[in-house]
Amino acid sequence: MKHCVHICLCFAVHFKMVFSKDVPALGSKNSPRLLIPGLCDQYKYEVNQNHRVFSYREEEQELYVRGSDIDKLNANNYSVIEDQCKNVITIIEKFQDDMFVCGTNGHKPKCWKLSPAVKNQTNDIEENYEGAGISPLVYTHNCLSLTVDGDSYAAAPLDIEGSSLQFRRKAGKRTNVWMYDSWLSEPTFISASWVKRREDPDNEKIYIFFREKNSDHGPDADPWISRVARVCKTDEGGSKRFFQNMWTSFLKARLVCGFPDESLYFNRLQDIYVMHADDWHQTRVYALFTSSWNSTAVCIYSIEMIEKIFENSTFKGFANEIPTPRPGTCVSDSKSLPRGTVNVVKDHPEMVDWVHSLQSKAPFYVSNYNYTKIVVDRVKGADQQVYNVLLLATDTGKIHKVLETGSEPFIILETQISNISSIQAMMLDSQKKKIVVGFSDKISTVDLQKCEKYNASCADCVLARDPYCAWTKSGCTPSVLGGIQNIKDGHTSVCSQNKAANVSGVLTRSKRQIYSPKISGTVHSVPEGVPFYLSCPIESYHAKYTWKHGSHERPCLQMLSNCLHLIPSMGPENYGEYECVSTEKDYSKTLKKYHLKQQQEKQESRFADFNLNDAPILAPQLFWILLQTAVLWEILR
Structure with a gap:
């Protein structure tokens, strides 16, 4: 009885974890493909820091x-x-x-x-x-x-x-130089960035990203509006008689991230990463937003798009002819600007038009994870193409590595760095391909080239779609010219086109082939009439998992990082061979094999030796708790 109580308590803890929003759901594109622990270098503080x-x-x-x-x-x-x-x-x-x-x-x-x-x-x-x-x-x-x-x-x-x-x-x-008091309403500043123009330095600007209180206090209005503003680097303020030491070039516009057709917006700007380019037109702004319905989104903008709004939009609340030079224009001597131009900046600095993202009809990425920080790395793959990889920090101490390819995000993996504190700061070392992450209790360095996590075969390496990695004669290694990759779609047919695919004994065949490494099946002697379950590990949350038994196929029931097959009562039809097969894109492989044979005499189960992966016989009451919870999990997710 003591053992039974102990096991039930353990399951209660597991069930609580199953329903956590941080547990990825199988088959969801919004889930990380892989979960890995954050084994990284770190520096521990003697005393925890609040700031x-x-x-x-x-x-x-x-x-x-x-x-x-x-x-x-x-x-x-x-x-x-x-x-x-x-x-x-x-x-x-x-x-x-x-x-x-x-x-x-x-x-x-x-x-x-x-x-x-x-x-x-x-x-x-x-x-x-x-x-x-x-x-x-x-x-x-x-x-x-x-x-x-x-x-x-x-x-x-x-x-x-x-x-x-x-x-x-x-x-x-x-x-x-400083701002005019009426320009902002209780702002929260997020980031500022200087965008260089090598061929036109006198027209360089500083861009400020912030959110401010919404003047619309209606019941359906979000209390915050996200903004981008700009000032000229050459701005020295106005003349001694008017606007002295005040910005004469300040303009602001609304940053839009959401679904305009449904009038559904993410209005609370949380973080910004500016990816600079040699041509300033191509400089990109990656913006992280949250919403009032507990979702986060990433929208991507270009400086060229932002500049078009500032250079062409009308001014909110200003109905007269726009003076020359246009308000906000960078000039060599701001003190000599005509009063009419400066007056528009003073009284009407907001643009009528909004700044939309590159994917104007929807955000680039929407998630139920609560992201707090973002950095973006440019990575040259083995195919010599350059890919952008988003690194997103959650409020639970995790980093998500997200591939930007075309208009679709692909969540490569999740790294758990801390279980006890949230990430307060994050910086990128693009040369060493690492990120430095700050917590209240430590600093950690995370290697972005952990390619050994996909080292099982060429197919596993390719399916990861990680531009930091490629398949070579040494296995899955940091990307080198000539390595095997397929970042665009992850199809493993590229493995059969190169002899290096067979390095570790993996024979790659045609599409829909089954890769079955030598797995020695586990044998269990099970008495008739008892409940029983089988388990196999989840290696990719983007794969489909199937239990095969003779001519029958059944989907798995997910419980944490395992796929279960539940047998309510062992009968003659339940004995024989079982295989747990994962299928992802054009690649399938067998993860687990079991052979169940009939046991003539019923023996007492040893609950103290219970392990989720050992497929024990369960007490009937406990089995039904497990079955009902697994089914409920399938329905709710």
């Missing part, structure tokens, strides 16, 4: 960690190079070839420019700056920082209540 972001310098392989203090770490082995100062650090940027660090400084924000005395040694304080408007007074308040050509652009509240939040140019070579 933790960092700056990563790929060239020097240095990682600056900021929170209640600032540490400089060697990014290769996480050794501490320097423990620099005790402060609640909120900003750290590369600034005029040095490091620009700002902190709350006891509600009196201050900034320091640090210059290295000796490489990898202590940094010296070169200059002090007034930090108001760059760092918030309280570290939990919203803030933003960007350095452009030796100038510091920032957004931070000016008081302890968190008000007077606006985007400013605050330190550097150019004139300090």
